[in-house]
Amino acid sequence: MTDHRCLCGYAADADDLADHLAEMFTPDDDVAADGHPHAEAADDTSPPTALATRKCLCGFAAAGIAQLDAHLLAVFTPDDAVGRDGNQHAATASNA
16 A cells, blocks of 8 residues: 555555656646756766766756656646646655
8 A cells, every 4th residue: 555645645655656646747848947947958968877866957967867846846746736627736654
């Protein structure tokens, strides 16, 4: 049983919950309220290495995918946590 849940009732493991929140908040054009596009930039190293930094289109350099995901969630989550579907979305621990 999962111990991660969204305010909307969606239950998942931690990775699925992050994907759910990204889906609820990220606009189709990847442009945040700051007017800049935010999405993972293509990795121009060939072959890519495990230690390669992940970069956002805005120029943010992350030490790994978790840090990049946190950056994207931070820039796309509105103050009221209302997603594109009109419902509130936020991670919350369940008692399951």
